[in-house]
Each structure stands twice: as structure tokens, then as C-alpha cells.
Amino acid sequence: MTPDPGSHAVTRPVTARRSGPLRGQIRAPGDKSVSHRALIFGLLACGTTEIAGLLEGADVLATARACAALGAKVDRLGEGRWRVEGVGVGALLAPTDTLDFGNSGTGARLMMGVVAGHPVTARFDGDASLRKRPMKRVLDPLALVGARVLESAEGGRLPLVLQGAREPLPVTYETPVPSAQVKSAVLLAGLAAPGETTVIEREATRDHTESMLAYFGADVRVVPEGAHGRRITLIGRPELRPAPVRVPADPSSAAFPLVAALLLKGSKLAIEGVMANPLRNGLVVTLREMGARIEVLDERREGGELVEDLVVQFSELAGVEVPAERAPSMIDEYPILAVAAANARGVTRMRGLSELKVKESDRLAAVADMLRAAGVEAQIEGDDLIVEGKGPGGVPGGGTVVTHMDHRIAMSGLVLGLATDAGMAVDDVAFIATSFPDFLPLMAGLGAEIG
Template sequence: MSAPSASAPAPSGHGTLPATPATARRSPPLSGRVRVPGDKSVSHRALIFGLFAQGKTRITGLLEGEDVLNTAKACAALGARVTRLGEGEWEVEGVGARGLSSPAAPLDFGNSGTGVRLMMGAVAGQNVTATFDGDASLRRRPMKRVLDPLAAMGVALAAASEGGRLPLTLKGSATLKPTVYETPVPSAQVKSAVLLAGLGAAGETVVIEREATRDHTERMLAHFGADVRVEPHGTHGRRITLKGRPSLIAAPVDVPADPSSAAFPLVAALIVPGSDVTLTDVMMNPLRIGLVTTLLEMGADIAVVAERTEGGERVADLRVRHSRLKGVEVPPERAPAMIDEYPVLAVAAAFAEGVTRMRGLSELRVKESDRLAAVAAGLAACGIAHEVKGDDLIVTGSAGVRGGGPVETHMDHRIAMSFLVLGLASEQGVSVDDVAFIATSFPTFMPMMRGLGAVIN
């Protein structure tokens, strides 16, 4: 898809602010019982579905991280009345499935790929023109993966930066065509953008994925009253069929604790000797628990207790104790279920006996940073033997990890948190260059980790 170039003002966010470095030091045993904040994926979607629904959607446990707050602002700019009622408690008064209005100013999604890509899908079937922007990290990330299927449905790209990157302007279409789209990369964001566009198309929109990715959009479509069918496709895939132009009705959403955030205290407890930590209310959606599966294979002592269903999702408490880990091979088909957890899995692998080979990590290259490169550079700065072979990351663990740094975090919250966790069990501790971006997904990371006994300053 080609388009005239958009003028590019300075990117938003921390990119222009001075960095905030921090150091994590070898720590005493971690202990305690904590609930990490609400799931980021579910939080974005709760707000967006609230925008489309008729009536007032009440959300509890919403993640109040910068990524989600930017989505809340975008929902308001598109016409919803968005109110914060208390900590994690929000109300969205929606505009109905066809009622979005053009925002007065560019929508700024900061650091968030999920926010911007889902919202591009959301405006697709609306009589709306909107400009999408973000910080320097988000401006580098590929948007064509969403623009291509939206263009096939009839959305016009009015302006974009080189390669279809942000900032870009979309003109939605009130006569959007439904599509049958097979996603070329395993991406819940691409799938969700097409399904959200499909809300505005007359007829059935079908998304086919060769490997199943997180299914929160499908679940929420059903929860808000849409007619959506999910069928198996091939060995690992799914076929999702959505009937267009449904009336969505406001429905309460109780956001469970984010397994991708829980990953940090979880791995910290495994590698800091003597630790015993319980993480409560963690979402155990099967498409999100690849890390737990892998760590159990590595010999981790993780007890899954009080498993139950809350608000349509499996949740459980996880009791985690320091463990002697061993290296494993992580198959490529597991990648969608643990995509954001590879950086912290690499940290666990650094303390495991033997070699851990993580296969098929190409999607890590297009996250907030090139995570494959950032993890490799961080491991090198901490004296950990590793190798990147094609799209595989191979880490050779040892009982005595040197640490050190400084680790460059590249505007990436998960790189910052992963290497701080590594510092807690390393000989010299670990310094990272910037912790400001942790606020995008886990704003309480520092106090929560310190509360468990972690030494970070």
C-alpha cells in the first residue's frame, strides 16, 4: 500500500527525557504473597469493547500502565466517556458499534504496539479519519502487517511514514468489505485488528491462523454479545468467523493478574536461593502459559494452586520456590504462548545446568526493541555464554553468574525487568541504563519486588 508521506513531529514519550538507571544486587531470599497488576492484553481490549458497546462497561482490575492509559485516552478521543472510579476501577460509556467520531488531534499510543494496532482495526469500519502516532520505539515497528488486510477491506491510508510506519493517517470506510484473511505471522494484534475491523463490515469476516495466538479478542467478542465462531485449523491453528455489524452490549470485565508481569517475580523466586513467593490470581489462559510449561520442564518448583474460573478465564495462585533448573529445548510452536517471556526465560536459562535452546524467535525482532539482539547483548554484558543462530537463542547456564552490565534496555520494559531480575542472583549485581519504560506495563514493579526482599536501587 503506498501513500503520501505524513509529516513527523518529534516522537512522544520518554524518548526525549533523561534516562533513569538502576542497579539490582544479590538479594536475600525473596518471600511474600503478591498480586501483580491486571493483564495488559485484556485491559486494552476491555476499554476498546467498552467504546463499541451500548451502555456502561464496568472494568475492575484494569492495568493502569502507560500503554493502557494511552488506549483509554484514544477511546475518549473517539467518543467514549471514560471515567476512573477508583484504583483499577473504570467505566466506559460506549458509542455503539457504528458511532465512533473523528478525533480532534493525533492519537498517541506511546510505546504500545497492541494499543495502536487494535485501534487501527477499530476505526476501519467507521466514518472516521484518525492519525496514529507513538514514541521512537513504536515509530520503528512494522504496521504494514495490519495496514495490508485493512486496505483489502477498503480502508484508505491517507498518509504514512516510510514503509507504512507511524505516524500514519487512516480513513475508515462505512462500506467496509468483509475478508477471509490468513495471518502471515503469528500475531494476536493482527488477528484482533482484522476482527475489530470486521465489526463494521457487512457479512462474515474470517481470520485463519496457522498457530493459535492469545484469544482474548475472540473471548471478549462473545462476552459483549457478538456472533463469533472459533474452530481448529490444521495442527496448531484456528479459524475465527465473526458475523459483522453486531450490536455489542456493555458487559462487566474483571481483569485477572497478568502472567507476563508475574513472570518477573516468578523467575526471581526460582533463581534467588531460599526464595518462597506466591503470586495470586494469575491468568492461566492456555495460550499465555508457555513460560510456566517451560519452567516446569526445567525442573522448577511451581505449585499451581486454587485453580478456578473467574470472568471467563482460568486463574490460579502460583507458589514458587527456589529451584535447581536444567536446560531444555523450547520448541518453536510454543512461541505464541510465551512470546513476551523469552527475555526472562533467558535469565532463568543463565542459571540452569546445561544448554537451553529457544527456537523460532523471529517475532522477537519487532517488539519494543529487537529483543533477540537486546537479550544477547545483555547476556554478553553479564558474562553469560550464549549464541544467536538464525532465529534461535542458545544459552549455556552456570551456577555462578557474574552479572555486571551496564545493560542497554532500548526503550523496552521487558529487557529492563529481565536484567534487573538477573541482578538479584548474580555475583556483581546488574545495572540497567533506563527503568522508565517499566511503567508501560508494570508500574508497581519496583516497590513490589522490593517488598519481596529484592535489593534494587
């Protein structure tokens, strides 16, 4: 069913050295958030869903296996091309084996929502990193739906056994933290409940689940709530109809070659088909405020999502203050933004980063440690990260980045090394395969000195 997710995995330390200009034209891997959801909605639709551009990283492949374990027929037709024959809402099969999500918090949490609304019991597990990540934020609202945790590690962490509800209840739930995963889990559970399920979020988060619900035929309404929030209401028990999905390029993955091009003199890079969803474009907005030369060539819609082609050129960046309310639109991009800030003139302060503490690692601490290892002053004040920029070409480097099994820290550390005098070693890049399997060969093809 699935290709080998480790085809480009490297388990030895890797060093990135100061590089010349990056030049070329690329397409980043398919968006990870959309890829997970395309498979899940393929499972829940009655009939055959064709997917193009699916990210074939380890995280998404784990979700594909979980969909198959719950009753879907999942086939790979070619590179990025997949077919899912779904069973429909209410007709999941009980899995006979553990649903192992590896490093994927998104896959695990969204699938908990799916299981919670069905009368099946499933065991969830993952790697050492995922076992440390909090799950109660999802399990608490799913308990209101009627799901029960039969077994779990301390604090509701993985491994755990979740028993779905025999008669799922519609709920109205206000998310305590801005989290697209919590919102999505509640909505996915609500698909199997009668009546209206409502999620209220005080800060709007990425809206791929709502968009895909509507695209597959569900009755879902989204209205503003307060200054920055939204109220999402879903009518339960729809018959989801299969629909073709073209997955846009992932802005979180495109961020790494994009920032590398901004930092290396003489660089000019074209990036095709990048998702431009307003709830995902916080990094580009911030980089432009810093003085980045990022040009949009063609803005269009593909598969229900706004996409654009970008041309990126070397730029001299200046420090800025990034407001806390922007965090949900760029929560995965702060590590690479910190690399840009290290190479900017002046101070950059990134506010409201509490969610970084519960990612694949404590990303807030890991990012600060990464910058310090490169000779850049970085402080954490509460939930804020403050970076004293060294200016273009001013980062000394010479240290080692400790990744803590975090793919985004690994890629950020390599990009950082490309713009330093002494280079940077990264202790383990194997986990890059979770989101960007071809990162190393792609960067080498653009001219990056990594090896």
C-alpha cells in the same frame, strides 16, 4: 480521567545486586492484553461497561485516551476501577487530535482495526520506539476491508493517517505470521462489516479478542485449522451489549517476580489470580520442564478467563529445548526465560523467535547482549537463541543492560542482577511504567536489592 503514569518512573540508571530470599504474597498488575480490549469493547458496546483490575500502566492509559477521543465517556472510579460509556459499533466520532499510543504497539494496532471499519479519519503516533515498529502487517489486511493510509512514515510506520472505510467489506484473511494483534485488528474491523469476516491462523495465538467478542454478545465461531491453527469467523454488525470485566493478573508481568524467586535460594512467593489461559502459559510449562517448583493452589474462572494462584520456590534448573510452536503462547516472556536459562545447568535452545525482532526493540539481539554483559555465553542462530547456562549462583554479572526503551528488557535485566555476584546496572527503567508501574517498590518489598 487518568492517573499519572509516571508516578514510579525512574530515568536514572538502576543497579540490582545479589539478594537474599524473596518472600511474600503479591498480585501482579492486571493483564495488559485484556485491559486494552476491555476499554475497546467498552467503546464499541452500547451502554456502560464496568471494569475492575484494569492495568493502569502508560500503554493502557493511552488506549483509554484514544477511546475517549473516539466518542466514549471514560471515567476512573478508583484504583483499577473504570467505567466506559460506549457509543456502539458504527457510531464512532472522528478524533480532533492525534491518537498518541506512546510505547504501545498493541493499542495502536488494535485501534487501527477499530478505525478501519468506521467512516472516520485518525492520525496515529507514538514514541521513538513505536515509530520503528512495523505496521504494514496490520495495514495490509485493513486495506482489504476498505481502509486507506493517507499519510505515513517510510514503510508504513508511524506517524500515519488512516481513513476508515465508508462501506467496510467482510474478508477472509490468513495471517502470514502468528500475531494476535493482526488477527484482532481484522476482527475489530469486521465488526462494522456485513456478513462474515474470517481469520485463519496457522499457529494459534492468544484468544482474548475472540473470548471478549463472545462475552459482549457477538456471534463468533472458532474451529481448529490444520495441526496447530484455528479458523475464527465473526458475524458482522452485532449490537454489542455492555458487560462487567474483571481483569486477571498478567502472566507476562508475574513472570518477573516468579523467575526471581526461582533463582534466589530460600525464596518462597505466593502470586494470586494469575491468568492461566492455555494460549498464554508457555513460560510456566517451560519452567516446569526445567525443574521449577511451581504449585497451583486454586484454579478458577474470573470474567471469562481461567486464573490460578501460584506458589513458587527456589529451584535448581536444567537447560531444555523450547519448541518453535510454543512461541505464540509465551512471546513476551522470552527475555525473562533467558534469565532463567542463564542460571540453569546446561544449554537451553529457544527456537522460532523471529517475532522478537519486531517488538519494542529487537528483543532477540537485546536479550543476547544482556546475557553477554553478565558473562553468559549466548548465540543467535537464525531465529533461535542458545544460552549456555552457568548453574545456580554461577552468573558473574558486573555489566550494564542496554534496554533500548524496552520495559521487558529492563525488568529482565534487574532480575538477572539479583542472582549475580557483581550485580547488573540497567541503563534506564522509566519504560517499566508501560506495563508494571509498581515493579520497583513491589520487588523491594519482597526483599530484592535494587537501587
